[in-house]
Amino acid sequence: MLNEGRQTRGTGTAAEGPDTWTGARALDQDTPLIFEQDSPGACGVDLPDGPDVANRLGGLERKGAIGLPGLAEPEVMRHYVRLSRQNYAIDIGVYPLGSCTMKHNPRLNEKVARMPGFSDIHPLQPESTVQGALELMDRLGHWLKTLTGMPAVALSPAAGAHGELCGLMAIRAAHEARGDARKVVLVPESAHGTNPATAAMCGYAVKSIPADETGRVDLAALEAMVDEDVAAIMLTNPNTCGLFERDIIRVAEAVHGVGAYFYCDGANFNAIVGRVRPGDLGIDAMHINLHKTFSTPHGGGGPGSGPVVFSDALAPFAPIPYVIERKDGDGFHLVEHVPDSEVQPFGRMKGFHGQMGMFTRALAYMMSHGSDGLRQVAEDAVLNANYVRASLADVMSQAFDGPCMHEALFDDSFLKGTGVSTLDIAKAMIDEGFHPMTMYFPLVVHGALLIEPTETESKDGLDRFIGAMRHIVERAKSGDAEHFAGAPYYAPRRRLDETLAARKPILRFEPAMQDAAE
Ligand SMILES: *Cc1c(COP(=O)(O)O)cnc(C)c1O
Numbered sequence: 001m002l003n004e005g006r007q008t009r010g011t012g013t014a015a016e017g018p019d020t021w022t023g024a025r026a027l028d029q030d031t032p033l034i035f036e037q038d039s040p041g042a043c044g045v046d047l048p049d050g051p052d053v054a055n056r057l058g059g060l061e062r063k064g065a066i067g068l069p070g071l072a073e074p075e076v077m078r079h080y081v082r083l084s085r086q087n088y089a090i091d092i093g094v095y096p097l098g099s100c101t102m103k104h105n106p107r108l109n110e111k112v113a114r115m116p117g118f119s120d121i122h123p124l125q126p127e128s129t130v131q132g133a134l135e136l137m138d139r140l141g142h143w144l145k146t147l148t149g150m151p152a153v154a155l156s157p158a159a160g161a162h163g164e165l166c167g168l169m170a171i172r173a174a175h176e177a178r179g180d181a182r183k184v185v186l187v188p189e190s191a192h193g194t195n196p197a198t199a200a201m202c203g204y205a206v207k208s209i210p211a212d213e214t215g216r217v218d219l220a221a222l223e224a225m226v227d228e229d230v231a232a233i234m235l236t237n238p239n240t241c242g243l244f245e246r247d248i249i250r251v252a253e254a255v256h257g258v259g260a261y262f263y264c265d266g267a268n269f270n271a272i273v274g275r276v277r278p279g280d281l282g283i284d285a286m287h288i289n290l291h292k293t294f295s296t297p298h299g300g301g302g303p304g305s306g307p308v309v310f311s312d313a314l315a316p317f318a319p320i321p322y323v324i325e326r327k328d329g330d331g332f333h334l335v336e337h338v339p340d341s342e343v344q345p346f347g348r349m350k351g352f353h354g355q356m357g358m359f360t361r362a363l364a365y366m367m368s369h370g371s372d373g374l375r376q377v378a379e380d381a382v383l384n385a386n387y388v389r390a391s392l393a394d395v396m397s398q399a400f401d402g403p404c405m406h407e408a409l410f411d412d413s414f415l416k417g418t419g420v421s422t423l424d425i426a427k428a429m430i431d432e433g434f435h436p437m438t439m440y441f442p443l444v445v446h447g448a449l450l451i452e453p454t455e456t457e458s459k460d461g462l463d464r465f466i467g468a469m470r471h472i473v474e475r476a477k478s479g480d481a482e483h484f485a486g487a488p489y490y491a492p493r494r495r496l497d498e499t500l501a502a503r504k505p506i507l508r509f510e511p512a513m514q515d516a517a518e
Contacts, residue, residue, distance in 0.1 A: 028492055030501075031082040035509045038069035044076060086117030086492040087300065088435045094457055094465045096206040096388075098407045098438035098450025099192065099240055101270045101292035102299070108368055109295065109361035111226065113337065118360045123352035127334060133356065134332035138323045140363045144288060144307055147374070149279030152315035153321065154308045160267050163287025163306030164198040164234070166349050170285060170310065170317040171261045171514045172202055173346035177317070182231035184262070188217050190241055190442040195234040195265055204231060211444050215241040215400035215409075226258045236265035237281075240442040241400060242407035242450070252282025259509060261285065261314065269293045270454070271382055271406035284311040290355075293377075294362035305358035316343045321353060380455035381406040386464060388453055391466045395473045399445045406454070412447025414473065419481035422447040425472060427495065430488040432468040 031037075051219045055061060071079070088095070095102035113119060121130050141153040157163040159455045168185070175182050186201035188209045196206040202494055212218040217235065226233075233255050237245045245251065257382035262484060264278055265284040270293040278286050291298035291304040298304055310318050321336045334353065338345055367376065382405050389398060389408035397414040428451075438450040453462060476484060488494060 008279075018269035027085065029082050029085075029490070030135045031079050031472070033509060034071070034076075034079055035511075037071055037075060037079065040065075040070050042070035042072050042075075043071035044062050044071070071461065079125075084468075089301070090297075091431055093435070094132060094453065094461055096437045096451045096453050096465065097435060098242070098452040099267065099291070100298075100407070100438065101268075101406075101454055102268075102435075103292075103295055103454040103490045104448075104456035105295050105297045105301070105361075106365060107366040108370065112364040113357050113360040118356065120355075122245050128331075131331045133333060134323050136363055137353065137356075137359055138325060138332055139324065140359050140366075141307075141493045142230075143363065143366045144309055147277070147371075148286065148288070150283070150286070150309035151279075151312055152310040152318050154318045154349070155305075155359065156319060156348065156350045157287065157306040157308055157348060158355060159291075159304030160195040160287055160289045160306045161267075162193055162196065162349060163303075163308045164263070164265065164287075165201060166306075166308045166319060167263050167285035167287060167310075167314075167350030168198055168202045168204075168232065168234075169346050170265065170308075170314045170319070171345065173317040174261065174314055175231055178292050182229055184230045186222065186225060186230060186233040188235060188239065190215070190239050190444045191234060191236060192240060192265060192267065195236070199232075199234065209233075211241075215239070215243050216443070218245065218249065219247045219254075222251060225252050226254050226260065228258055230255070230258055230260045232263050232284075234263045234265060236268060236513060238268045238405035238407075240268070240450070241409050241444065242270075242271075242404040242452075243400060248281045256282065266309075267292055268406060271378055273378045274371060275378050278309070278313065283500075284314050287311070290358050290362040295360040295365045296358040303355050303358065305355040305362070307354075317346050318343075318347050318349075320345045321348065337499070339481075377455050378406075383454040384455055384457055385451070387459075387462055388451055389464060391462075392469055395470055395477075396449070399448070407431070407450055409445060409451035410449040410451070411445045412449070415447070415476060418476045418479070419485060420476040422449055422483045424487065425449065425476065427487040428472045428475075428484055429468070432472065434465060434468060436460055 035187070060213055090102050090104060111398065117132055118136070129135070137155055142156060144153050145151065154166055183205055184207055185204040186207050186209050187195045187199060189211050195289070199206045209225060210218045210221050218241065222233075223243055233247060233251065235251060237248055239245055246257045252262050260460060261284040262282055264281075264283040264286040266278065266288045269288055273293055285308055287295075287306045287308045290296050290307065291302065296305060301506055308318075320338060321334045324333050324335055325331075359434045366374065385406050385408050386403050389404055392408070392410070397412075399409040399411045415421065415425070422439050426439050429436045438452075441450060442448055453465070457465075486495070
């Protein structure tokens with residue numbers, strides 16, 4: 001079975017060396033599904049028999065086996081360690097996934113998040129027993145408000161997309177409070193897919209704003225599109241082409257001029273933190289991805305966290321719960337109910353407070369950097385991206401002229417006539433030991449390759465990456481398309497049918513399927 005699972009690995013070509021009996025390649029060892037390793041009854045621990053209690057389930061009790069695989073502890077350990085070795089991680093190497101800000105997660109954050117006072121508490125504990133946790137949330141909120149120049153914050157959203165939903169729900173509530181049912185949200189062509197999806201989820205029609213020839217929002221087109229039916233614009237700054245929207249103040253004026261609100265997708269805050277305060281740009285609501293800018297692990301490594309900051313105009317509609325410091329010096333209070341007052345929260349985003357472990361990590365990161373350190377984060381992220389951009393500009397085709405912010409965008413015109421595609425380049429990068437960059441996004445660029453190195457790469461690390469990219473591109477241009485069609489050669493799995501995997505994912509183990517295969 002192990003060898004069968006390796007079919008996509010290819011047969012022992014010279015590049016791979018001779019076949020092995022196990023199918024392993026030394027440290028790279030395959031592992032069947034955990035359900036396929038089931039030895040019924042095997043268990044990592046001895047449990048005493050349960051007490052004899054009267055059955056009160058009224059015939060609803062399970063009759064058959066529970067269906068969990070039986071394995072001893074060492075087998076479970078090997079299974080997951082082997083799987084982990086097949087995966088790429090920020091702790092292995094450069095992870096230049098544009099728009100994702102895959103930066104190093106400082107271990108200090110992890111240490112702090114594991115302190116029992118933060119990690120072993122429960123959201124239903126009496127408030128007097130979790131004062132430290134509430135203070136931490138208050139402090140984090142203070143940093144976010146100060147860094148963005150915005151007066152209010154909702155910490156509860158669980159990710160960037162959830163933050164967008166939170167922001168647009170506040171915007172909808174603000175319009176509804178005035179009895180003004182608007183129908184349209186404007187979204188630039190280069191936006192992350194979550195922006196139009198969020199607007200649609202809130203019941204708005206989405207209208208797309210074209211980009212100009214510099215990769216930024218076409219201001220004239222935008223000004224022609226805003227009218228009294230527009231509820232909001234959702235703009236990303238820096239945008240997903242890695243460019244600062246220079247006309248942002250005029251965008252804000254145009255939007256506010258018709259009584260609409262300005263939502264900013266702040267996922268790219270890493271490029272401007274400590275240097276630009278979004279509140280000064282006329283923004284009404286913006287989510288911040290703690291798992292990007294503030295270094296909490298993401299992807300397979302941890303949950304997201306997408307706090308939203310609000311302007312004065314939207315603050316009254318921010319969701320509950322939120323933390324306040326009691327005036328009488330009596331500690332902190334989590335506001336869960338708002339009796340008739342001037343604030344009108346639109347509701348809540350989550351059952352409890354939000355992602356406490358991420359709050360802890362993000363605040364540890366902020367406090368260990370300090371405000372000057374956070375400013376340097378942005379400066380170094382932009383410097384690194386421009387170093388990559390300038391070092392590859394002569395062999396690849398930069399999508400838009402001039403310097404970039406935190407990520408460098410290339411299109412695929414440098415591949416014209418080579419028979420090699422953006423996807424092929426990405427697969428070749430896997431063989432060189434790198435996670436590919438973001439591909440085919442943003443959509444405004446043909447065959448996009450979006451590279452975000454982040455500030456945590458050293459110059460040596462960047463030079464190694466640049467050297468590999470130049471080698472790959474030169475090989476593509478030298479007419480070796482056949483090599484690319486077969487890449488990756490050294491990954492645990494070879495070229496997969498990604499369309500099939502996306503459209504018809506098999507997410508459930510069915511024993512019958514296994515029997516039929518055997
Ligand atoms: C990452 C990202 C999002 C979505 O954030 P999630 O936490 O993945 O939901 C939205 N917009 C942009 C520009 C992003 O880069």
